[in-house]
Amino acid sequence: xxxxxxxxxxxxxxxxxxxxxxxxxxxxxxxxxxxxxxxxxxxxxxxxxxxxxxxxxxxxxxxxxxxxxxxxxxxxxxxxxxxxxxxxxxxxxxxxxxxxxxxxxxxxxxxxxxxxxxxxxxxxxxxxxxxxxxxxxxxxxxxxxxxxxxxxxxxxxxxxxxxxxxxxxxxxxxxxxxxxxxxxxxxxxxxxxxxxxxxxxxxxxxxxxxxxxxxxxxxxxxxxxxxxxxxxxxxxxxxxxxxxxxxxxxxxxxxxxxxxxxxxxxxxxxxxxxxxxxxxxxxxxxxxxxxxxxxxxxxxxxxxxxxxxxxxxxxxxxxxxxxxxxxxxxxxxxxxxxxxxxxxxxxxxxxxxxxxxxxxxxxxxxxxxxxxxxxxxxxxxxxxxxxxxxxxxxxxxxxxxxxxxxxxxxxxxxxxxxxxxxxxxxxxxxx
Numbered sequence: 345x346x347x348x349x350x351x352x353x354x355x356x357x358x359x360x361x362x363x364x365x366x367x368x369x370x371x372x373x374x375x376x377x378x379x380x381x382x383x384x385x386x387x388x389x390x391x392x393x394x395x396x397x398x399x400x401x402x403x404x405x406x407x408x409x410x411x412x413x414x415x416x417x418x419x420x421x422x423x424x425x426x427x428x429x430x431x432x433x434x435x436x437x438x439x440x441x442x443x444x445x446x447x448x449x450x451x452x453x454x455x456x457x458x459x460x461x462x463x464x465x466x467x468x469x470x471x472x473x474x475x476x477x478x479x480x481x482x483x484x485x486x487x488x489x490x491x492x493x494x495x496x497x498x499x500x501x502x503x504x505x506x507x508x509x510x511x512x513x514x515x516x517x518x519x520x521x522x523x524x525x526x527x528x529x530x531x532x533x534x535x536x537x538x539x540x541x542x543x544x545x546x547x548x549x550x551x552x553x554x555x556x557x558x559x560x561x562x563x564x565x566x567x568x569x570x571x572x573x574x575x576x577x578x579x580x581x582x583x584x585x586x587x588x589x590x591x592x593x594x595x596x597x598x599x600x601x602x603x604x605x606x607x608x609x610x611x612x613x614x615x616x617x618x619x620x621x622x623x624x625x626x627x628x629x630x631x632x633x634x635x636x637x638x639x640x641x642x643x644x645x646x647x648x649x650x651x652x653x654x655x656x657x658x659x660x661x662x663x664x665x666x667x668x669x670x671x672x673x674x675x676x677x678x679x680x681x682x683x684x685x686x687x688x689x690x691x692x693x694x695x696x697x698x699x700x701x702x703x704x705x706x707x708x709x710x711x712x713x714x715x716x717x718x719x720x721x722x723x724x725x726x727x728x729x730x731x732x733x734x735x736x737x738x739x740x741x742x743x744x745x746x747x748x749x750x751x752x753x754x755x756x757x758x759x760x761x762x763x764x765x766x767x768x769x770x771x772x773x774x775x
Contacts, residue, residue: 352474353503355496362395362489371435374419374443375491381412381418386473386488388444393484396506397538405442405475407488415443418755421583448475474499477548481520482534485511496518509540517549525556526564528590533572537579542588550588559595564678565594576623579616597674601641609648611731612641617727631715632687633722635680635722636695640723643692660696668693690716695723698741699734708741712748721760722744 364372378385385408391401401554408415412424415432422434422443432443447473474486474677477499484506488497496503505512505604511534513520513527521528524691528550535542542550557565574580582598591599604612615637622629627635646666651658658666667689675685683713685724703711711717721741 348490352477353498353501353644355498355503357379357494360496362392362494364491364494364534366400367391367491368401368404368441369439370434370439370441371406372491372667373436374406374434374441376412377418378406378408378415379492381410383408383418384412384473385410386490386497388488389485392487392489393502393506396487396503397491403442404552405444407446407500409442409446409472409473410443410754411445411470415445418442433627435492445469445470446473446476447479449479464578478514480514481524481530483514484534484538484540488515498561508511509538510543511535511538511540511546512543513546513744517546517629518553521549521553522556525553526568527559528554528557529565529568529572529585532588532590533568533577533581535584536579537575538578539577539580540656542584547588550558550590554589554593557590562677566680567677569595569635569638570631573619573638574623574628576620579620582616587752589746597638597642600645601638604645606642610640612644615641615726618726621729629722629726630719631684632691632716632719633726635684635688636691636719636723637726639670639674639688640692640695640727643667644669664693670761687716687719690710690714691719691723694772698724705744708744709748711743712744717745 346564362617367387371391377388383721385406386409389402389405391404394401396641398680410418412432414423415434416422419434421436425431426431430445434441435667447489459540464547477486477488483502484498485502486498486500487502490497501512502515511531514532531546531550534540553604572578574669582591582595582602585594586599586602592603598616600607601615604610619629619637620636643663646669647658647663650662650666671685671689671692674680680688682756694711694714697711698720714720721738724738724741726733728738
């Protein structure tokens, strides 16, 4: 049951396991500067959740009563980002602390969505800490930590749900998922990563509203897919998405992976767990490798079908055609940038070359200098992890990769429009 009261539950230092020692030093700097300037600031969201569970957070986010413009003036090493949801990124050496102003639920009349729709298109209405807690997605993500008082602040019953191992929406799950359909994917990702269950009402809401996911922008869905693949628990997260009817709509290619045994390719079912295993070892694959891994099973199944029908190995040209038949609808559905789409296509093409035939050292070096080689080698490593085969060949390619720096394409020069005026050369001032 979600708490709905003005006075939050406050856990004293002795009642929780969050410690300043475990908080990122740059996040502490942001919180302390906000305090010195007279603003309220809390550590929020997934970082508090993970610290409460004894996990190491990836990111440390801060919520404050300072407006984005006030925060921007306070931190010279920052800039405001976003339109639908304005945030301040505070930049440190190799690190970013995300700073958000306390929000409240926006007025439906202020949204650009169609009449009767709940989809939030603008989320820049500021509020109080309590209002901010209730507009967040899940109870486990709505906890605040006060570094001055060393207390955890809980307006929504998040502590109880953490103890019970439950992912629960704040408020009516149908409303929350219609406001932002990507939350359905996040529920599955959190359940998989934390080894939690999703409460019954939220499960029913996902089953009923799975089709709403198409209202989310393709760019956000692609970003969520990549985040899911990097979380180290993509396999259980995708299983949740499959069970709730979401995966066939978002990633039919991954849905195929989960049922590859039915197509005579049980080893492909181990591809997603293989990604999780590599992430767990600290070997996080590139974006191109991850997307290529999602699409590879579809390509391999088509290849096997063609080779079974012809009785001979597939020609390289035909293999490229099969690959494009899989890639084209995926890229269209997710509006993948042309450069990224080309990287995925080249990674798959080079991956097939790695296992094509015996190579002498000079041929290996030439292939290893391709810009797509690193992505292809990452994909090769996933397949070795999944199948348990090809270790010696992978090690041979890895030895070459350590000795060769892949060539990078030269920067493209911007062309002048035909008939356009040439820009005058900038002259150095006389001294």
